[in-house]
Amino acid sequence: MIESGYQIRSARIEELPLLAPIERAAAVLFLDTRYAFLVNAEPLPLDFVQQQFRLGLVWVAVDLHQTVVGHAIAREVDETLYLQQIDVAPEHGRKGIGSALVNAICDRATHLGYRIVSLSTFRDIPWNAPFYAKLGFCPVSEAELTTGFQQIRFKEVEAGLPISDRVIMYRVL
Structure with a gap:
């Protein structure tokens, strides 16, 4: 459940440059894990984010002042809507924002006719x-x-991610 004061909506074009700093900030959560190298990973390229925006596949979480505090970006992979990236600024974490972003993607996927939402993530x-x-x-x-x-x-191997620690997951809609 998302706490009051936050809203999930489609991103606006002028908000797209704000997403990379949130992605970088959220990566700090990996510092105390064996994946600390992710703190220095490059965020998604702005041209990719803009492309997904044009397809209606970028969402933001905003606070009462319409400040972007989180985002989610999806793309199509093998007839599924794939959750490419989801990040919440750490100071806004654990308030239901991530769950609300995932549910927004699932709702949009259903609206677009997808039967499955997919993602790749760390197992542990x-x-x-x-x-x-x-x-x-x-x-x-x-x-x-x-x-x-x-x-x-x-691509995950190329990026140095340990594949044995990764898992592809699906949610049937």
Whole structure:
């Protein structure tokens, strides 16, 4: 449940440059994990974010003053709506914003005719796979991965992510 004072809505074009700083701030949560190297990872390129924006696949969480405090970006992968990125500014965490962003994506996916929302995440980080499992996402075995998800795996390896610690998850709508 999202606390009062926050709202989830489609992003506005002028808000897109605000998303990378939130992504960087949220990465700080990895400092005390074995994935601390993610703190220095580059955020999603603005041109990609703009492309997804034009497709109506970028959402923001805003506070009472319409200040962006979180965001989610999706794209299509193998006939699913894939959650590419979701971040909440740490000072606004644990208030239901992440769950509300995921639910907004699921609602939009249903509206667009998708039957599945998918994502790739870390198995053992509490705000990763366990969080998504509480929202109805289930792991998919590596043997079941389609071509698009195998490409995601390849890009994760290129980025230095330990694939044995990652899991693809689906939520059937």
